[in-house]
Amino acid sequence: MAETLEGKTWEEMLKQILPPGTSIPDASANLDYSIAIEYDGPPVGYELPTVDPVSMSCFTSIPTADPFSDSQSQLVANGAGPPPVMDPIRLPISRIAGCAGSPPLSPRGSRSSESVVSVLQNQEFSDASHSQSPGSPHSSATVQSSPGRQPNQPANEVKRVSVVTFENVQKSDNNEFYVGGSASPQYVAVSKKEKRKRVCYRCGKRKWERESCLVCSARYCSNCVLRAMGSMPEGRKCVQCIGQPIDESNRSKLGKSSRMLSRLLSPLEVRQILKAEKECPANQLRPEQLVVNGFPLRPEEMAELFSCTLPPQKLKPGSNASNGNTQVYINGREITKTELRVLKLANVQCPRDTHFWVYEDGRYEEEGQNNIKGRIWESALTRLACSLFSLPVPHAASTGPRDEAPYSARTVPEYLEPKRIQKLLLIGPPASGTSTIFKQAKFLYGSKFSQEELENLKLMIQSNMYKYLSILLEGRERFEEEALSNICENGSVERHTEGGDGNDDNGRALSVYSISGRLKQFSNWLLDIIAMGDLDAFFPAATREYAPLVDEMWKDSAIQETYKRRNELHFLPDVAEYFLSRVPSPTPLNLFLSISASARNLFFAAIEVSGNEYEPSEKDILYAEGVTQGNGLAFIEFSLDDRSLLAEPYNDNPDIHSQPLTRYQLIRVSAKGMNEGCKWVEMFEDVRAVIFCIALSDYDQFGPPVHGNNKPLLNRMMQSKELFETTIRQPCFRDTPFVLVLNKYDLFEEKINRAPLSNCDWLSDFCPLKTSHNQSLAHQAYYYIAMKFKDLYFSLTKHKLFVAQARAWDRLTVDECFKYIREVLRWEDEKDENYVVDDSFYSTTDLSSSPFIRQSNE
Numbered sequence: 127m128a129e130t131l132e133g134k135t136w137e138e139m140l141k142q143i144l145p146p147g148t149s150i151p152d153a154s155a156n157l158d159y160s161i162a163i164e165y166d167g168p169p170v171g172y173e174l175p176t177v178d179p180v181s182m183s184c185f186t187s188i189p190t191a192d193p194f195s196d197s198q199s200q201l202v203a204n205g206a207g208p209p210p211v212m213d214p215i216r217l218p219i220s221r222i223a224g225c226a227g228s229p230p231l232s233p234r235g236s237r238s239s240e241s242v243v244s245v246l247q248n249q250e251f252s253d254a255s256h257s258q259s260p261g262s263p264h265s266s267a268t269v270q271s272s273p274g275r276q277p278n279q280p281a282n283e284v285k286r287v288s289v290v291t292f293e294n295v296q297k298s299d300n301n302e303f304y305v306g307g308s309a310s311p312q313y314v315a316v317s318k319k320e321k322r323k324r325v326c327y328r329c330g331k332r333k334w335e336r337e338s339c340l341v342c343s344a345r346y347c348s349n350c351v352l353r354a355m356g357s358m359p360e361g362r363k364c365v366q367c368i369g370q371p372i373d374e375s376n377r378s379k380l381g382k383s384s385r386m387l388s389r390l391l392s393p394l395e396v397r398q399i400l401k402a403e404k405e406c407p408a409n410q411l412r413p414e415q416l417v418v419n420g421f422p423l424r425p426e427e428m429a430e431l432f433s434c435t436l437p438p439q440k441l442k443p444g445s446n447a448s449n450g451n452t453q454v455y456i457n458g459r460e461i462t463k464t465e466l467r468v469l470k471l472a473n474v475q476c477p478r479d480t481h482f483w484v485y486e487d488g489r490y491e492e493e494g495q496n497n498i499k500g501r502i503w504e505s506a507l508t509r510l511a512c513s514l515f516s517l518p519v520p521h522a523a524s525t526g527p528r529d530e531a532p533y534s535a536r537t538v539p540e541y542l543e544p545k546r547i548q549k550l551l552l553i554g555p556p557a558s559g560t561s562t563i564f565k566q567a568k569f570l571y572g573s574k575f576s577q578e579e580l581e582n583l584k585l586m587i588q589s590n591m592y593k594y595l596s597i598l599l600e601g602r603e604r605f606e607e608e609a610l611s612n613i614c615e616n617g618s619v620e621r622h623t624e625g626g627d628g629n630d631d632n633g634r635a636l637s638v639y640s641i642s643g644r645l646k647q648f649s650n651w652l653l654d655i656i657a658m659g660d661l662d663a664f665f666p667a668a669t670r671e672y673a674p675l676v677d678e679m680w681k682d683s684a685i686q687e688t689y690k691r692r693n694e695l696h697f698l699p700d701v702a703e704y705f706l707s708r709v710p711s712p713t714p715l716n717l718f719l720s721i722s723a724s725a726r727n728l729f730f731a732a733i734e735v736s737g738n739e740y741e742p743s744e745k746d747i748l749y750a751e752g753v754t755q756g757n758g759l760a761f762i763e764f765s766l767d768d769r770s771l772l773a774e775p776y777n778d779n780p781d782i783h784s785q786p787l788t789r790y791q792l793i794r795v796s797a798k799g800m801n802e803g804c805k806w807v808e809m810f811e812d813v814r815a816v817i818f819c820i821a822l823s824d825y826d827q828f829g830p831p832v833h834g835n836n837k838p839l840l841n842r843m844m845q846s847k848e849l850f851e852t853t854i855r856q857p858c859f860r861d862t863p864f865v866l867v868l869n870k871y872d873l874f875e876e877k878i879n880r881a882p883l884s885n886c887d888w889l890s891d892f893c894p895l896k897t898s899h900n901q902s903l904a905h906q907a908y909y910y911i912a913m914k915f916k917d918l919y920f921s922l923t924k925h926k927l928f929v930a931q932a933r934a935w936d937r938l939t940v941d942e943c944f945k946y947i948r949e950v951l952r953w954e955d956e957k958d959e960n961y962v963v964d965d966s967f968y969s970t971t972d973l974s975s976s977p978f979i980r981q982s983n984e
């Protein structure tokens with residue numbers, strides 16, 4: 127260009143710019159090749175002409191058309207379609223009468239303001255709703271899809287709308303604009319969230335494949351989806367929609383696979399996202415959406431509904447929960463065919479159009495007749511049929527006045543109802559070992575862990591790893607502060623970074639516990655979300671992004687130094703070490719020659735456990751804290767072999783072996799949130815026994831109170847005792863036998879010789895005998911604690927407390943516990959039948975298999 131500038135006329139230069147053969151215009155006065163530049167000279171002495179601004183009161187913006195695509199121009203060039211026509215911009219008059227041939231229904235917005243070529247209704251974009259405008263994903267304006275067009279219709283001759291309105295001009299979050307118009311009078315009332323089909327809401331580009339937000343239906347292309355939806359803690363939702371309920375029309379899509387996600391993410395990640403989508407609280411039906419007999423459910427009713435043994439599946443909002451089709455009504459609800467069959471079995475006459483009224487205790491009459499015809503569930507057969515078909519059987523409590531209870535769970539001998547499931551509620555203060563016992567029961571008597579359960583356990587272990595990591599990081603901060611203040615006070619340099627000058631680039635002091643800025647950032651992030659209780663929301667999707675940093679951190683010498691002082695990290699559970707210090711094989715040693723052995727172990731454990739390929743071993747599962755992620759309700763059903771040693775004396779009847787085994791349902795709940803007047807326990811009023819688990823080793827430990835955060839640390843045994851008292855005081859457990867499992871005997875045994883029981887005020891009057899009778903201190907102390915609880919229980923309930931000992935890590939001891947519990951249930955049954963086997967208060971202290979059974983320290 128430089129040469130062309132020199133000595134060439136403007137005609138010559140122009141010739142080079144214009145296509146060959148084009149004539150050069152004459153240099154006339156009007157010819158203007160000037161380019162606008164900003165004037166920055168001195169102020170002018172005259173008034174500059176101005177253009178009145180267009181009134182924007184009705185428009186948020188002037189709608190513009192999409193760029194004219196290559197394929198469109200191709201079609202035009204081939205004569206396959208007429209040239210595109212720009213839609214005239216409409217004035218904000220409320221209605222403009224239109225006719226066939228009037229412009230397509232909605233001028234569209236585009237971020238490109240250079241191109242003003244109108245939308246060509248081209249095959250490429252053909253779709254029933256192709257002419258819609260891109261709209262705000264979060265707006266609720268009305269939009270009408272084009273009624274579509276005939277296959278042979280020319281591309282641009284879509285059916286024109288008769289009326290176009292401009293009332294719904296919207297501005298979206300990302301500054302794109304659209305105008306929604308009502309197509310024709312019959313569509314005006316149709317209010318549907320506007321959809322910008324084929325256009326990505328984020329980049330505005332047309333893409334075939336998009337993923338849409340379950341809340342606002344915003345659609346994103348594969349380039350944008352991860353940016354717009356983040357780590358998808360609630361599945362496919364834009365980040366700003368997280369926490370909001372889904373659009374109900376999307377309910378059937380919950381958890382259904384997505385090709386785009388499968389392409390972008392690993393199968394495990396997709397599974398995790400889809401699982402979160404299906405299961406996260408925000409995406410669940412809300413009680414008020416479920417209508418039963420014309421009334422929306424209350425939260426507690428909903429909780430009750432979903433806590434039953436066979437909760438309803440695939441409920442839809444507003445669905446008719448009665449779902450009957452028999453023209454027979456009970457309490458205003460049309461019953462189902464199965465229910466009708468059971469009624470017939472119960473000898474209830476029910477011709478069509480009968481309206482029954484059934485009372486809580488099973489008495490029934492024809493509506494308005496005031497003439498009780500009988501009791502529906504009177505016969506065992508009816509009850510059996512009901513339990514077979516998962517139909518309700520009235521609670522023992524509701525079958526009339528308590529003392530007459532005609533068929534309470536207690537008084538119907540087990541063998542009359544072989545199918546009845548004996549529910550066992552397993553409960554205990556945090557970290558007492560309930561999950562461990564639950565998992566042992568599953569290993570012992572239950573079915574294998576399903577793929578899904580394994581996946582859950584894996585996630586749980588992985589998220590626990592982050593918790594342990596955060597405890598380490600917190601410890602590191604503490605140690606760093608200590609070290610730095612030591613340095614300041616003593617001028618001591620002994621803990622300074624080796625080889626460094628003790629300062630970082632910014633002149634800040636450093637200690638062996640100091641980490642780099644990047645790691646510090648990660649550390650702050652993790653500690654923040656843990657402190658906010660948000661880990662579950664971020665895990666696993668967001669934490670995955672940090673995986674490389676986790677690796678880096680494990681390798682860091684500051685973490686290694688912190689880990690050396692793990693005994694000072696009180697919140698680091700014992701099992702953390704198990705998970706943190708595993709060395710997987712094969713060991714790529716050469717990679718890690720430069721780091722110490724313990725750091726290497728941490729590193730491997732982190733990589734192994736946090737990796738996708740990690741599969742938890744049986745031991746991992748057992749040692750992992752919790753049963754389910756989030757530690758919710760968990761239950762299993764199993765039966766026990768009845769031919770235990772303890773059972774034999776009662777099994778004289780040879781028929782007993784031909785009868786089906788008793789089924790048990792073990793329900794494990796976290797005791798968190800249980801307090802006086804607590805409602806949810808009432809859901810378990812029909813349990814056969816409460817298994818209350820306490821960690822013996824808690825007697826010298828202090829922890830934050832279960833209720834309330836700012837109170838001083840409390841002795842954990844005292845906390846367990848309080849929770850125990852609260853539980854036994856629950857009215858719904860008034861007649862329920864309690865089995866106290868004193869767990870963690872292994873830790874207790876090891877601890878008792880160095881820490882006296884008097885660490886716990888309640889246990890301060892323990893007075894061990896000289897161990898002349900071969901009775902170890904631990905045995906005596908255990909027995910003493912058992913008696914303390916029995917006394918307490920008796921004073922409050924006037925009943926006997928059954929006590930068993932366990933080391934939940936040892937499967938055999940858990941097996942013994944359950945066999946003991948089975949015996950307790952038998953004793954209770956027989957007691958109810960007046961075959962009182964054992965009435966002494968003290969003889970039920972412990973398992974008869976225990977060597978300490980007759981050794982009281984009284």
Ligand SMILES: Nc1nc2c(ncn2[C@@H]2O[C@H](COP(=O)(O)OP(=O)(O)OP(=O)(O)O)[C@@H](O)[C@H]2O)c(=O)[nH]1
Nearest residue numbers: 556557558559560561562701751752870933934935
């Ligand atoms: N040493 C020892 N540790 C045990 C025993 N039973 C459980 N643990 C460990 O104690 C910790 C707490 O046990 P969990 O079974 O998770 O306790 P939990 O009752 O479910 O407690 P939350 O989950 O807090 O409700 C886990 O790390 C267990 O591995 C035991 O008998 N001996």
Ligand SMILES: [Mg+2]
Nearest residue numbers: 561751752753
């Ligand atoms: Mg647990």
